[in-house]
Amino acid sequence: MGEEAITPQDSFAGKMKTPTNIVLLAGPDLVQSGVGSRIKDRVLAALPESALEIVAAAGNATTILDQRLNPSTTRAESGPPPVLGEWFQSMFESPVRSGTAALLHSLHYDLVGSAVFRNRAEGYLVQPPDDYASHWDSDAIEWLDRDFELLEQPDAENVGMMLKRVATTLPEHTHLVVLNTSTVFRGGDKPSPNGETMRMLANRLALALDTAAVDTGILTVDVDRLVAELGADEHVIELGRYSESASENIAEEASELILDLPEVADLIEFQGMQLLMPRYDRRTSVGIIEKWHLSPGSAVADGDPMFDLRFEDLHSRLTEGHGRKTGRHLRLTAIAASDGFLHEIMVSEGESVPVGDLVAIMSREGSSHPGDVSHSRRFRVGMRRDDADRTSREDV
Amino acid sequence: MNRMSRTVRRVIGTDSAVERQARSARNLVRYRLGKTVSRTDLFISPKGSGVPLGILLMGACDVAALTVLGPRLARYPQRPFCLASMASAPESRSDLFVQSLNPPDQALTREVTERLDLVPGYFEPRVLMKEMKPPHQMGIGPFPVGAVVLSISIDTSRTMYRHRENGLLVDPGGWWLSGDMGEVIADKAAMIWFAKTFEKIGRIDLEDSMKNYETIISAIRKTSGAHVIMMNVLSVDPGAGSLDYKFANSPNKIRRREFNIALNELSQRLDFPLIDVDRITKGSGIAGQADFVHYTPDQKRLIAEEFLRMLVDAGLFEPVRSRSR
Numbered sequence: 267m268g269e270e271a272i273t274p275q276d277s278f279a280g281k282m283k284t285p286t287n288i289v290l291l292a293g294p295d296l297v298q299s300g301v302g303s304r305i306k307d308r309v310l311a312a313l314p315e316s317a318l319e320i321v322a323a324a325g326n327a328t329t330i331l332d333q334r335l336n337p338s339t340t341r342a343e344s345g346p347p348p349v350l351g352e353w354f355q356s357m358f359e360s361p362v363r364s365g366t367a368a369l370l371h372s373l374h375y376d377l378v379g380s381a382v383f384r385n386r387a388e389g390y391l392v393q394p395p396d397d398y399a400s401h402w403d404s405d406a407i408e409w410l411d412r413d414f415e416l417l418e419q420p421d422a423e424n425v426g427m428m429l430k431r432v433a434t435t436l437p438e439h440t441h442l443v444v445l446n447t448s449t450v451f452r453g454g455d456k457p458s459p460n461g462e463t464m465r466m467l468a469n470r471l472a473l474a475l476d477t478a479a480v481d482t483g484i485l486t487v488d489v490d491r492l493v494a495e496l497g498a499d500e501h502v503i504e505l506g507r508y509s510e511s512a513s514e515n516i517a518e519e520a521s522e523l524i525l526d527l528p529e530v531a532d533l534i535e536f537q538g539m540q541l542l543m544p545r546y547d548r549r550t551s552v553g554i555i556e557k558w559h560l561s562p563g564s565a566v567a568d569g570d571p572m573f574d575l576r577f578e579d580l581h582s583r584l585t586e587g588h589g590r591k592t593g594r595h596l597r598l599t600a601i602a603a604s605d606g607f608l609h610e611i612m613v614s615e616g617e618s619v620p621v622g623d624l625v626a627i628m629s630r631e632g633s634s635h636p637g638d639v640s641h642s643r644r645f646r647v648g649m650r651r652d653d654a655d656r657t658s659r660e661d662v
Numbered sequence: 663m664n665r666m667s668r669t670v671r672r673v674i675g676t677d678s679a680v681e682r683q684a685r686s687a688r689n690l691v692r693y694r695l696g697k698t699v700s701r702t703d704l705f706i707s708p709k710g711s712g713v714p715l716g717i718l719l720m721g722a723c724d725v726a727a728l729t730v731l732g733p734r735l736a737r738y739p740q741r742p743f744c745l746a747s748m749a750s751a752p753e754s755r756s757d758l759f760v761q762s763l764n765p766p767d768q769a770l771t772r773e774v775t776e777r778l779d780l781v782p783g784y785f786e787p788r789v790l791m792k793e794m795k796p797p798h799q800m801g802i803g804p805f806p807v808g809a810v811v812l813s814i815s816i817d818t819s820r821t822m823y824r825h826r827e828n829g830l831l832v833d834p835g836g837w838w839l840s841g842d843m844g845e846v847i848a849d850k851a852a853m854i855w856f857a858k859t860f861e862k863i864g865r866i867d868l869e870d871s872m873k874n875y876e877t878i879i880s881a882i883r884k885t886s887g888a889h890v891i892m893m894n895v896l897s898v899d900p901g902a903g904s905l906d907y908k909f910a911n912s913p914n915k916i917r918r919r920e921f922n923i924a925l926n927e928l929s930q931r932l933d934f935p936l937i938d939v940d941r942i943t944k945g946s947g948i949a950g951q952a953d954f955v956h957y958t959p960d961q962k963r964l965i966a967e968e969f970l971r972m973l974v975d976a977g978l979f980e981p982v983r984s985r986s987r
Contacts, residue, residue, distance in 0.1 A: 448944075449897075449940070449941075449944065450941050450944045450945045454941070465941065466923065466926060469897070469919055469922065469923055469940075470923060472897075472919060473916065473919045473920060473923065476913065476915065476916045476919070477916060480913070480916070488898065490897075490898055490944070491898035491899070491900075491915075491948075493944070494896075494898055494943070494944035494945075494947070494948045495900065495901075495947065495948055495949045496947055496949065497944075497945060497946050497947030498944045498945045498947075499945035499946060500947075
């Protein structure tokens with residue numbers, strides 16, 4: 267657990283060089299297990315001369331996040347009691363600030379069905395704090411009861427559509443990072459609002475997120491998988507609350523995603539970047555460079571093919587201990603995930619190298635020498651299968 | 663398919679020493695069944711005086727893994743039973759099962775079977791099997807089929823080939839996830855013939871898959887009256903890292919989750935029990951899994967326990983009361 271719990275309205279920063287910031291929409295799943303504070307600790311620790319501010323704001327259901335970024339409705343002139351003014355305002359203000367590199371959102375509220383209310387006259391939505399019934403005064407509760415009706419929980423398909431809209435509304439340099447939920451938890455067999463089990467709703471939401479991610483480039487933190495790796499029966503304490511080790515793993519994956527964002531990585535003063543042999547999955551251990559698409563000095567842009575590689579004798583636990591390998595192979599193309607220049611090729615065509623080892627040195631500027639890259643960040647790549655049936659990762 | 667892969671494994675649950683050996687998986691008894699049965703994982707218990715029961719497992723490794731239930735099931739001494747896996751991955755896609763419901767003419771299948779060295783009975787409707795006949799030397803059986811277990815794992819993953827002229831479907835085999843046919847079909851002449859004669863039709867559509875299972879389940883219920891139990895599949899990839907989807911055209915975990923959701927809907931509509939492997943494996947921890955469909959011994963035990971509960975719910979076995987202390 268981080269030393270300092272993160273709560274909505276918290277802000278953490280080191281020496282600010284630029285206004286770059288990360289906005290955590292800290293719902294219960296990010297707050298209760300300390301996931302948010304862990305993300306904060308990890309990200310700031312990786313940037314010792316921190317140029318980054320991490321801002322925690324109250325978490326939202328996706329309906330509210332969508333409204334905040336796409337305010338299509340008008341607000342009633344007769345607002346809430348003055349004491350609710352700041353909260354009310356936040357229902358309509360974009361959480362994105364100048365220099366926001368990432369907006370962290372989770373599907374927790376879409377699963378548990380947080381109370382979201384629709385204004386009867388104007389149609390706009392509000393999401394009171396989870397504990398509003400015990401903290402709001404009678405005037406505020408009367409205002410809510412009089413002017414609003416409880417919004418029916420949106421189905422997963424609608425959540426997916428809203429996520430797409432949110433992702434495409436964000437400024438070019440702001441990335442939407444979304445955490446799904448574990449699909450295994452106590453009470454998973456209970457009915458959800460649509461009559462199916464809560465577990466099935468969690469699966470539908472995870473599917474909606476993944477589908478939206480394919481279409482729009484949303485970055486996902488697969489909480490469902492991370493918790494499952496450890497065992498959800500033991501590591502999901504309750505819906506949205508995870509064990510220490512599960513929370514640590516979730517935070518690690520989320521912070522790696524954040525640190526890999528070009529807008530964040532660029533905050534580190536460096537010239538050189540390490541291009542490493544990428545790992546495809548746990549079967550892959552040693553890759554062979556088949557062909558370089560670049561030569562030293564070449565500029566590379568986000569999405570450009572960099573090199574073709576082959577993994578042979580895919581490791582298989584099924585044959586472990588029998589002195590056998592599967593004899594199967596996998597051909598992929600490494601694709602640049604940001605812009606840069608190829609400075610020096612360290613592994614020639616035909617050579618093999620373990621996953622994670624240096625294959626080339628990249629630089630930010632084509633003309634300058636990147637210097638020692640042993641401690642510099644890695645150049646981010648994706649992988650794509652380029653054979654006939656590329657939709658099938660397992661079809662190998 | 664090589665000779666070795668035709669070797670059948672047999673585990674006989676008539677002796678506690680053999681049971682222990684089977685559980686430790688160190689000393690499986692191996693023997694050939696000749697051409698009468700293609701490939702079989704068997705567990706046979708002769709105990710009990712009730713009507714014998716055949717439990718037919720039709721699928722890949724995930725389904726065959728249910729044979730671990732044998733020793734546990736043998737504690738239900740109400741009726742003799744035979745638990746048998748009668749198919750392997752290349753024989754278990756739903757469109758192959760549907761094709762087998764109206765078996766293609768032998769004139770069409772003979773050459774394909776010989777050239778591709780397919781297992782005997784590849785095109786026969788084994789999913790409609792009414793009774794299991796163990797080797798006669800065992801002196802027991804036959805076992806009327808009372809339950810058939812199917813899984814969607816193969817429909818989520820394997821590629822299929824179709825005859826360019828007569829439409830015959832075939833999956834020549836290979837490692838359980840579809841392989842490079844140049845490696846699967848070792849004989850060069852057969853490979854050339856295969857490439858000329860068949861076209862790759864890829865993986866099955868979700869809608870077609872569900873229609874196929876509806877057809878198969880209806881046929882099983884009509885023909886043998888057996889209970890149908892289905893298995894879903896782990897939706898996530900053990901050991902996978904964060905994925906930037908702009909590089910992935912159709913991540914397989916999306917496909918598997920789509921199939922799981924559709925299968926859940928089908929199970930409610932057609933009223934058959936579903937072994938929620940996705941929940942069981944995620945709940946117990948997937949870190950030890952080789953991939954999304956090969957389960958650890960602990961997971962197999964948990965899945966088998968769920969399967970046992972369904973057999974009891976279906977009335978195929980009576981609950982065994984725990985002994986009072």
